[in-house]
Amino acid sequence: MNDEELTRRLGELPRSIEPPHDLWPGITARLAPRRRGLPRWLPLAAAIALVVGGLSVWWVARRATPTPSPVAVQAQDEAADLLVALERDPGALAPATIAALRQNLAVIDSAIADSRRALARDAGDATADRWLRAVQRQRLDLLRQVIRLPRS
Amino acid sequence: MTKGGRVRACVLAVTGLLLAGPATAQRSAASPAPRMLEVRVQDVRGLLTVTAWDRDSVALRGNAAGLGLRAVPGAVHLERTGTADATGNVELLLPRGARLVVRGGGSVDATGLDGEVEISAARGRIRLEGAMRRVSVEALEGNVEVVGPSASVTVHTAGGTVVVRGIRGELDVSTVSGAVAVGAARVTTARLASVSGEVSFKGVVQPSGTLEATSFSGDVELRLPPELAATFELQAPPGKVTSEFGSGTRFVTGRGGAWIVAATQKGALAVRRQPGADVDLNPGGSSGIR
Numbered sequence: 001m002n003d004e005e006l007t008r009r010l011g012e013l014p015r016s017i018e019p020p021h022d023l024w025p026g027i028t029a030r031l032a033p034r035r036r037g038l039p040r041w042l043p044l045a046a047a048i049a050l051v052v053g054g055l056s057v058w059w060v061a062r063r064a065t066p067t068p069s070p071v072a073v074q075a076q077d078e079a080a081d082l083l084v085a086l087e088r089d090p091g092a093l094a095p096a097t098i099a100a101l102r103q104n105l106a107v108i109d110s111a112i113a114d115s116r117r118a119l120a121r122d123a124g125d126a127t128a129d130r131w132l133r134a135v136q137r138q139r140l141d142l143l144r145q146v147i148r149l150p151r152s
Numbered sequence: 153m154t155k156g157g158r159v160r161a162c163v164l165a166v167t168g169l170l171l172a173g174p175a176t177a178q179r180s181a182a183s184p185a186p187r188m189l190e191v192r193v194q195d196v197r198g199l200l201t202v203t204a205w206d207r208d209s210v211a212l213r214g215n216a217a218g219l220g221l222r223a224v225p226g227a228v229h230l231e232r233t234g235t236a237d238a239t240g241n242v243e244l245l246l247p248r249g250a251r252l253v254v255r256g257g258g259s260v261d262a263t264g265l266d267g268e269v270e271i272s273a274a275r276g277r278i279r280l281e282g283a284m285r286r287v288s289v290e291a292l293e294g295n296v297e298v299v300g301p302s303a304s305v306t307v308h309t310a311g312g313t314v315v316v317r318g319i320r321g322e323l324d325v326s327t328v329s330g331a332v333a334v335g336a337a338r339v340t341t342a343r344l345a346s347v348s349g350e351v352s353f354k355g356v357v358q359p360s361g362t363l364e365a366t367s368f369s370g371d372v373e374l375r376l377p378p379e380l381a382a383t384f385e386l387q388a389p390p391g392k393v394t395s396e397f398g399s400g401t402r403f404v405t406g407r408g409g410a411w412i413v414a415a416t417q418k419g420a421l422a423v424r425r426q427p428g429a430d431v432d433l434n435p436g437g438s439s440g441i442r
Contacts, residue, residue, distance in 0.1 A: 097274045100293045104310040104328040107348050111368045114417070127387060131417050135368060138347060142328060145290050145308055149274050150195060150256035 079136075082143035093149065101146055108142070111135045190227040191246045195256035199241040204248040204264030204282065214242040259294070295330075313349075331370070338430045339363065346370055350419075356430040357382065359409040369418040375426035381406025385413045388421035395423045 086093070086101075093101075112135050118128035191210055193200060196219060210228045212221055219242060220233040230244060246252065251268040254260055259276035262269065268286045271278055276294045280287060284302040295312045298305050303321035307314050310328045317335045323342040325332050332344045337355025344351050346367045354375040357363045365372050372388075376397070383404050386393055397405050414421055 094274065097292055100274075100310060104292075107329045111347050111417075114368075127417070131368060134345075134366070135347060138326065138328065138345070141308065141326065142310055145310075146292065148290065149272060149292065 079140045079143050082147055086146065104142060108135055108139045188251065189247055190251040190253060192227055192229045193254040193257065194229065194231040196230060196242065197258045199259045199261065200257060201241065201243040202252060202260065202262035203243060203245050205245050206248060208247055211245040212242060213245065216242050336430055354426060354429050357410040357412065362411040364413040366415045367419055370416065371419040372414050372416045373422045374414055375424050375429050377429050378425040378427060380410065381408055382410035382412045383408040386421055386423065387415035389418065392420040396425045397423055
């Protein structure tokens with residue numbers, strides 16, 4: 001291609017070129033401020049917070065009011081039943097036996113009260129809890145023993 | 153000998169009566185008894201003295217008015233007869249290996265038995281001496297003393313002191329307001345518990361054996377051989393623990409074969425070295441606990 005040919009072809013070129021389609025709307029859409037929504041992680045965080053909070057409340061409540069074990073509840077119920085049985089039929093035991101029983105029940109009940117006071121001060125006092133269960137067990141054993149005594 | 157104290161003997165011909173079924177006691181006629189004879193005593197008040205003898209027969213001596221022996225298949229019963237209130241002191245003689253069951257009544261003093269003894273009584277003093285195979289006592293009041301190399305001893309009381317000396321085996325003692333004193337013991341397992349009384353133990357715990365001594369408001373004292381290999385767990389109010397084996401609430405001596413648990417919630421706790429702990433017949437006591 002000589003200089004004359006080159007000059008001719010340059011002259012045939014358009015003065016401007018229009019873009020194939022309008023890109024501006026897409027550009028303006030990208031430049032426009034986004035609408036601010038909730039972060040995706042927020043619901044998950046809220047759920048975790050709810051679970052943790054709920055567990056904390058449950059744990060605090062549990063420590064504040066210790067729940068007796070099913071065995072302890074059963075022992076208390078049985079002891080109460082045995083006492084009722086003895087009170088319904090006091091004549092079956094000698095007065096001295098009844099007096100001895102009451103005296104020793106008072107000793108046990110005093111220990112139970114002590115243990116409960118310690119637990120009221122510190123619901124997490126495992127030692128007091130162990131003593132409470134042991135003395136409650138001994139109370140039940142004593143009542144069972146008296147029930148087994150030969151009647152006069 | 154006074155009239156009241158005059159010996160009135162009635163010896164039961166056990167074998168013939170057992171074969172014949174229920175019958176009344178025969179007097180002055182001894183005959184062989186089965187080896188596993190059970191002698192059951194029901195509501196005999198006063199002091200019942202039980203003496204083992206090397207005869208195969210059962211006899212009753214002493215102030216036995218209002219009492220009678222009755223044979224039933226496999227057993228002999230000593231019981232009140234009629235309406236007479238039998239409150240005198242009587243002596244019951246029975247084969248050494250017999251099983252003795254006492255229910256109700258007053259005090260019991262038994263010597264020389266080597267079978268099983270089972271007592272359930274509301275009141276009275278109970279003293280058992282011998283190499284009994286198994287002892288079980290339930291009493292509400294009164295002191296209980298068990299002496300001799302018995303293999304298994306269980307005592308549950310409400311009040312009164314429980315003394316056990318010379319046991320060789322398993323021990324389970326619980327009381328509410330009474331004290332527990334164990335001496336010259338050689339135990340495989342022992343549980344000693346009181347709510348308000350003092351608990352003391354002097355003896356040996358076998359390797360891999362366990363000793364648990366507890367009192368809610370009373371003192372607890374253990375006297376153990378210096379060479380004892382055990383894991384200790386001690387619990388008492390601050391400043392109320394004395395231990396000659398180690399410090400802290402949990403420690404191990406030697407290879408730690410045995411397991412020793414001692415606890416008091418309001419009392420004092422002492423664990424001391426005691427050479428010859430299993431041969432000294434004097435049970436432990438309050439000495440040394442401050």
